[in-house]
Amino acid sequence: MSTTVQEREPHAVSGGETALPIVKYNDVKKSFGDLEVLHGINLEMRPGEKIAIIGPSGSGKTTLGRMLMTLEEPTSGTIEVDGELLWHMERGGKLVRASEAHLHRMRTKIGMVFQHFNLFPHMKVIRNVTEAPRKVLGLSKEEAHERAVEMLRKVGLEDKLDVYPSKLSGGQKQRVAIARALVMRPKVMVFDEVTSALDPELVGEVLEVIKEIALEGEMAMMLITHEMDFAREVADRVIFGADGLIVEEGPPSELFENPESERLQSFLRRMN
Amino acid sequence: MNPSLWMEWAPLLWKGLVTTVQVALLSGVVALFLAVLTGICRLSKYKLIRGIAYVYVMLFRGVSLLVLLFWVYFSLPALGIEFSAISAAVLAFGLNYGAFGSEIVRSSILAVPKGQWEAALALNLTPAQRMFRIILPQAVVRMLPPINNLMIELLKATSLVSFITLADLTFQSQILRGQFFGNTIELFTIVLILYFILSSCITLVARLLERKLSAGRM
Numbered sequence: 001m002s003t004t005v006q007e008r009e010p011h012a013v014s015g016g017e018t019a020l021p022i023v024k025y026n027d028v029k030k031s032f033g034d035l036e037v038l039h040g041i042n043l044e045m046r047p048g049e050k051i052a053i054i055g056p057s058g059s060g061k062t063t064l065g066r067m068l069m070t071l072e073e074p075t076s077g078t079i080e081v082d083g084e085l086l087w088h089m090e091r092g093g094k095l096v097r098a099s100e101a102h103l104h105r106m107r108t109k110i111g112m113v114f115q116h117f118n119l120f121p122h123m124k125v126i127r128n129v130t131e132a133p134r135k136v137l138g139l140s141k142e143e144a145h146e147r148a149v150e151m152l153r154k155v156g157l158e159d160k161l162d163v164y165p166s167k168l169s170g171g172q173k174q175r176v177a178i179a180r181a182l183v184m185r186p187k188v189m190v191f192d193e194v195t196s197a198l199d200p201e202l203v204g205e206v207l208e209v210i211k212e213i214a215l216e217g218e219m220a221m222m223l224i225t226h227e228m229d230f231a232r233e234v235a236d237r238v239i240f241g242a243d244g245l246i247v248e249e250g251p252p253s254e255l256f257e258n259p260e261s262e263r264l265q266s267f268l269r270r271m272n
Numbered sequence: 273m274n275p276s277l278w279m280e281w282a283p284l285l286w287k288g289l290v291t292t293v294q295v296a297l298l299s300g301v302v303a304l305f306l307a308v309l310t311g312i313c314r315l316s317k318y319k320l321i322r323g324i325a326y327v328y329v330m331l332f333r334g335v336s337l338l339v340l341l342f343w344v345y346f347s348l349p350a351l352g353i354e355f356s357a358i359s360a361a362v363l364a365f366g367l368n369y370g371a372f373g374s375e376i377v378r379s380s381i382l383a384v385p386k387g388q389w390e391a392a393l394a395l396n397l398t399p400a401q402r403m404f405r406i407i408l409p410q411a412v413v414r415m416l417p418p419i420n421n422l423m424i425e426l427l428k429a430t431s432l433v434s435f436i437t438l439a440d441l442t443f444q445s446q447i448l449r450g451q452f453f454g455n456t457i458e459l460f461t462i463v464l465i466l467y468f469i470l471s472s473c474i475t476l477v478a479r480l481l482e483r484k485l486s487a488g489r490m
Contacts, residue, residue, distance in 0.1 A: 069390075104398065107394075120392075
């Protein structure tokens with residue numbers, strides 16, 4: 001297990017910018033029991049960068065995002081967020097497992113939208129969105145309300161403030177979930193197959209909202225998705241992962257038009 | 273039934289009823305408190321806390337309630353700890369029913385979907401906020417029907433307090449039986465009905481709470 005942070009040359013991505021990465025995976029491995037699902041991932045995201053992660057089911061895409069949200073702990077390797085180690089901290093010159101306080105501080109920079117929305121069913125829409133700003137950020141009731149309404153307006157649901165989630169369609173639920181994550185103003189946000197649980201006719205409204213957020217630009221986004229057209233349209237860079245490894249990455253035009261690996265070629269053929 | 277008989281019984285039965293309600297309410301509060309406390313402790317990340325809660329549940333779920341009652345009331349004074357009859361009753365009932373309730377609380381918390389924990393964590397709520405603001409309010413709705421059962425059980429078990437000199441409803445009916453042995457049918461029918469009315473009150477409260485707490489979720 002490597003415990004030192006390796007200094008790597010930030011690799012040039014679309015445009016050759018070399019801004020400090022907002023997210024950096026360093027040889028990250030993850031096992032569940034005896035099964036290793038990620039075999040050493042190296043990946044960087046620049047601030048504001050939109051990356052799409054595509055690949056067959058079971059390739060470890062979701063695990064990659066869940067480790068960033070601190071829902072799964074890497075078995076080995078390190079993840080850096082905004083220049084700081086996420087799952088580790090230094091104690092007397094050695095890297096030790098991060099404390100809950102450290103994770104709490106780091107999580108302020110990270111947000112996530114889930115496949116199954118996970119709205120809080122006992123709270124009306126507005127409280128789903130104000131709860132964390134009030135309790136975590138310590139905003140006043142009025143401030144939190146104002147921010148929440150602004151976000152709900154952004155996702156087109158300002159008329160649903162006083163409705164319980166059970167009364168919403170899947171697409172509306174997912175838009176509330178997006179507003180709920182956005183309101184915390186994270187620097188990087190994981191979108192974990194956010195349209196996979198939706199009826200086909202509701203997918204569009206959610207993707208539309210995500211596209212708009214992407215256009216605003218400042219937040220980095222990790223889009224774990226099966227929607228190839230969406231990935232092509234929104235992502236600055238596409239990562240193709242299979243069998244626990246990153247097989248190919250590049251700008252969407254290159255990756256989709258001229259896939260190099262046999263693996264990606266056959267994957268894209270099957271998706272079309 | 274002869275109305276004059278009723279007039280003669282009413283004062284004693286009323287006094288007994290008040291004692292029964294008193295013991296049941298106080299025991300219920302203690303039991304619920306212990307159930308929630310130890311139910312949550314069973315899910316602590318600290319082994320010691322989990323262990324203590326587990327031992328509590330195993331111990332107090334597994335002993336005879338009547339013997340526990342005797343032990344608190346008759347044995348503890350020998351160790352220099354004395355309780356009034358009503359305190360002894362509340363303690364014994366609270367400990368015993370709290371242990372059963374603990375399992376209800378624990379399983380109801382575990383029944384809340386994992387995604388709720390994950391969403392709460394992703395929003396950076398602290399472990400305590402996750403539990404008390406997100407998970408427990410949802411778990412409570414699941415708890416209510418089995419807790420309702422438990423509280424009815426507790427109410428009926430309070431008749432045991434007549435063994436430690438408390439003049440509850442059952443105790444008073446025994447007194448009256450001695451004086452009116454020709455009217456035992458009427459007497460015990462009335463007492464049965466009184467217990468039934470009390471337990472119906474518990475169910476009513478549980479139903480109201482259930483309706484209020486599950487607002488918007490159906």
